[in-house]
Amino acid sequence: MNNYDYKADVCIVGAGPGGALLAYLLASNGISTILVERNDHINKEFRGEHLNEIGEEILRKYDLFEDLERKGLLRMERVEYWDHGEVIKTIWPDPEIGHVGIHVPQNHLLGLLLEKSRPLTDYTLLMNTKVIGLVEEDDHYSGVIAKQDGKEIMIKSSLIVGADGRFSTIRKLAQFPISKIHHGYDLLWARIPAPKNWEPTIRMALVDDDQLALFTQQGGFVQIGWNIPEGSYPMIRKQSFTPFINKLIAAFPELKDTVTENIRSWNDFILLQVQSSKSDTWVKDRVVIMGDAAHTMSPTGAFGLNSSLKDAEVLYQIIQDYKGSIQHLGSTELERFEKIRRKKVEEEQSTQLVKEASFGKQFALV
Numbered sequence: 001m002n003n004y005d006y007k008a009d010v011c012i013v014g015a016g017p018g019g020a021l022l023a024y025l026l027a028s029n030g031i032s033t034i035l036v037e038r039n040d041h042i043n044k045e046f047r048g049e050h051l052n053e054i055g056e057e058i059l060r061k062y063d064l065f066e067d068l069e070r071k072g073l074l075r076m077e078r079v080e081y082w083d084h085g086e087v088i089k090t091i092w093p094d095p096e097i098g099h100v101g102i103h104v105p106q107n108h109l110l111g112l113l114l115e116k117s118r119p120l121t122d123y124t125l126l127m128n129t130k131v132i133g134l135v136e137e138d139d140h141y142s143g144v145i146a147k148q149d150g151k152e153i154m155i156k157s158s159l160i161v162g163a164d165g166r167f168s169t170i171r172k173l174a175q176f177p178i179s180k181i182h183h184g185y186d187l188l189w190a191r192i193p194a195p196k197n198w199e200p201t202i203r204m205a206l207v208d209d210d211q212l213a214l215f216t217q218q219g220g221f222v223q224i225g226w227n228i229p230e231g232s233y234p235m236i237r238k239q240s241f242t243p244f245i246n247k248l249i250a251a252f253p254e255l256k257d258t259v260t261e262n263i264r265s266w267n268d269f270i271l272l273q274v275q276s277s278k279s280d281t282w283v284k285d286r287v288v289i290m291g292d293a294a295h296t297m298s299p300t301g302a303f304g305l306n307s308s309l310k311d312a313e314v315l316y317q318i319i320q321d322y323k324g325s326i327q328h329l330g331s332t333e334l335e336r337f338e339k340i341r342r343k344k345v346e347e348e349q350s351t352q353l354v355k356e357a358s359f360g361k362q363f364a365l366v
């Protein structure tokens, strides 16, 4: 008989947007939930931070949006396509939606979800706790093993949710097969203060046939996302920095001063190796994977964050039907979650590939 340190109906591994929302929804509905996060903080930089109307609708439905707005968010007013320093095309929001995306700093979203969850009696949050193993019992998994302050702990639960991101430990431990999709590009990220009077826009340019994007951020920043050919960064870094950065300034002359002041070397960029992935099954022996763990998305179209929030909502609805008897929630019911979400996610992944392949045409059509 195993000696457990914690026990709950549901153990969620990973306090990203998906795991944190699911934990909040379950615990506020009286389902005992443990949320395990390997980091001791929630201040992660360069994550998917653009809510679309689907993410917004979920947060409004569960009365979270207004509190989030109080913490700080920024609605994007339009998308602009720029060529040689001039706007050549503008996409305005659908009047019913009223924006083309909302920038929400991830620490605002996670901070809110954790703050709202903490007082709930059915909620336990274990930060600084890294899951390293699964406990097997008869024909199913019955808990996780984690490291906390150098000590091993065991958590027993009727259901284990792997919401632990693109390199998911749960996915590996339970041997969910995945296939990776390469997109032919990697992404350089940088963040600079927004120039004075900078409007909340998303701006796109084509530089050497690659996408260069600017995302205005809440708090007075501009995030730069610059696509470069996949695997090319080591070679790019060997080249002189000045001609590279001058291309950015030529594309967006208004940024000259702030770029010159804030991006001085390759070290001011962060590399994201872009890939997406699909897992052939999301459910196995009382383990279910969701969000980036089940389907990593490329950054195109900002689907990753919203998709993870939607997974959390759908999974919550299926689990809550078994409140009081989670031990009877079997694979067939959990597979409903996969069935509802997989088709939609795969459509979004296809949309990403189409958008990426046709990006250059946005400029040719004008």
Ligand SMILES: Cc1cc2nc3c(=O)[nH]c(=O)nc-3n(C[C@H](O)[C@H](O)[C@H](O)COP(=O)(O)OP(=O)(O)OC[C@H]3O[C@@H](n4cnc5c(N)ncnc54)[C@H](O)[C@@H]3O)c2cc1C
Residues within 6 Å of the ligand: 013, 014, 015, 016, 017, 018, 019, 036, 037, 038, 039, 045, 046, 047, 048, 049, 050, 129, 130, 131, 132, 163, 164, 165, 166, 168, 169, 170, 272, 290, 291, 292, 293, 297, 298, 299, 300, 301, 302, 303, 304, 305, 306, 308
């Ligand atoms: C650098 C970067 C940039 C990105 N940029 C964009 C973008 O521009 N647009 C977009 O839409 N998406 C972007 N994404 C993806 C987006 O952030 C994700 O789609 C979204 O965060 C998925 O949410 P999630 O909750 O499924 O997983 P995550 O947000 O990845 O959260 C997973 C959590 O699990 C924790 N964890 C992992 N392993 C363990 C373990 N063994 N034990 C305990 N905890 C664990 C992690 O610390 C993390 O907090 C980016 C991702 C990265 C990494």
